[in-house]
Amino acid sequence: MYKVKIRGIFATALSKLALDRGFSIVQPTEVVARRLGLPPDNSPPDLIVKDHESKSGIVVMGDCGAVETFAKVLKEELDPFLVQAAGGVKEVFAARPLQEAGATYVVTPEGGRAVVPSRYVVYPSVRLFTLVKPPVGPAKGLALPEIIVAGRYVELDTIGGVKFSRGIGEEDVVRLRILAESRLGLQGLGVKFKSSAQYAQEEEILREAQALYEEMLRISSGPWREGEVVRRGECLFISIFDREVKAKLDEIRARVAPTIRGHHSLRAQGLGRCLDLLDYAVAEVYEKASEFLAMGPVEILHIKPWGDIVRMRGSSLGFRSGALVVKRNLRPGGTLDGIGARIEPGFYALTCIKPGLTYVVHTYYDAVGRVVGTYINVNTPPEIGRRIIYVDLLLDKAIKSDGEERVLDMDELEKYRGYFPKRFERVESLLPKGRLECTEEGLIS
Structure with a gap:
């Protein structure tokens, strides 16, 4: 168990x-x-x-x-x-540092890339690194040219100092700091107390720290071959979770506590104690609460399947013909993806988000209100509120002002399709046909 x-x-x-x-x-x-x-x-x-x-x-x-x-x-x-x-969290491995565009990185034994912080000066020879943040999907990880060995109660490292997990209370911080300074005898090594240490007997902590210390001595003695995993990390x-998964979690929670429909979606909007009150009052308010929360400034959370977040902020113009219209001012200097037009001063976007649809429509305008192009993003049905939340399904369509259409990111979809739920196996069927535009009056075709 x-x-x-x-x-x-x-x-x-x-x-x-x-x-x-x-x-x-x-x-x-x-x-x-x-x-x-x-x-x-x-x-x-x-x-x-x-x-x-x-x-x-x-x-x-x-x-x-x-x-x-x-x-x-x-x-x-x-x-x-x-x-x-x-790769594993706190995996220790041997690698040769590489350079790209002025940044240092290493290739993990699993084939991912991990960035080395710029505060470290490392020479291009094989040495040990610890993977503190493993790569997930296309996102790069983070590796330190240090040795970190983790146990159930403590971590030892070559960085130095005494550190504590955030879950440890103030009284236990004092007690554990005294233990570290009086009995651990780490001889210049650093120690981090994990949250479980506050519940452990001091002798248990000391035994584990001693075992980790001996392991660190063995690891540091080497030599190790490039690409070799010296110590496995945690998986x-x-x-x-999209809205459908949150609805299933609502049902599971309802077995042990009063839970209204949309509970977890509303929690993602930042509602706290007031949501507890709605739960106990059995108030079915999800749609109305979502519309109320979507008034004024809003933030669009465009979540990649591997967890990266693209945040877009704008002002809600309210619901128009069933779609929430959000206006976003664009920063000059860049280029509109898929459309190719340079962003000039005064450019803005109108984004139409319609509950239940599997796409969001962004139409771009110049300073005098002429349409520059439209970008259609295929995604999970959005959650509405002060945060507009959806998961990107990695398929898009760009429509230029002259009517030219292009389907984008098919290669990316094929590469990461394995991350998707079974119910999104046929993403291509979700791409709307024909020309769409988001206007101040809502979504038009």
């Missing part, structure tokens, strides 16, 4: 799902423990689940067997977007 620690806005639903599928919940919040009737258990987790920065998905990290099992559960129960990292994947 794997042990899982879950935090974030999906904690109740995912804890219930994990519990039903044979996982043990450890270090639960008081609220989750009460809802699920969980006994106290502060043992270290085999995997950790936390919110993705978009608040529309999760990041899962831990023991590879546990991570793979949890990923299988998500695929079977929720059918979300899911992508595995190319990691990112899973992005």
Whole structure:
């Protein structure tokens, strides 16, 4: 039985799902423990689940067997977007630093790229690196020319200093700092206390630190061949939840706590305690609340299947003919993707977002209001509110002002199609036919 620690806005639903599928919940919040009737258990987790920065998905990290099992559960129960990292978190490997456009990077043993921070000066010879952020999809990772070895309670590193995970309380920080300075005897090495350390006996921490210290001495002695993995890291994947997945999580949460329809979509809008009140009042307000939240300034979260976020800010003009119209002023100097026109002063975009449609339409205008071109992005049905949230399905169509049409990004779609839910196997069928424009009166064809 794997042990899982879950935090974030999906904690109740995912804890219930994990519990039903044979996982043990450890270090639960008081609220989750009460809802699920969980006994106290502060043992270290085999995997950790936390919110993705978009608040529309999760990041899962831990023991590879546990991570793979949890990923299988998500695929079977929720059918979300899911992508595995190319390499392990805190994986130690041997690599030769390379240069590109003035930046230093290394190729991981799994074939991904990881950037080396500019504060490090590294020579082009084989040396050890630690992968602190593995590459996910096309996104580059981050590697340090340091050695970091992680256990269940502590991490030792060649960086130095005493560090603490954010989940450790102030009193435990003081106690653990005294332990580090008086008994660990790290001889210039650094230590980071993981959140589980606050629940552990000091002798357990000391035994683990000693074992990690001996392992670090062995690792540092080398020699190691280029491309060799010296120490395996923890597995990691990112899973992005569209509106359909959030609706399934609403149903799971409703088994253990009052939950209105659209609960998790509204949580992604930043609603907190007031949403708890709506849950207990059983108030069906999702559509009306979404329309209310979409008044005034809004932010469009264009989420890539691997978790990268493109943020676009604008002003809502309200709903016109069933579509939310958002006006965005464009910064001069760049070029409009797929259309090729240079962005001049005064250019702006009108974006039409229609609930239920699997595409968003961006029409670009010059300073006097003439149409420059239209860009149609295929995506999951959008969530409406102060944040417009959707997942990019990597297929687009550009329409120039002279009527020329081009379908874009087919190569990218083919490369990353494996990250998609089964229900989006035929993305090509979602691309609208004909010419569309977003106007101040709404979407027209």
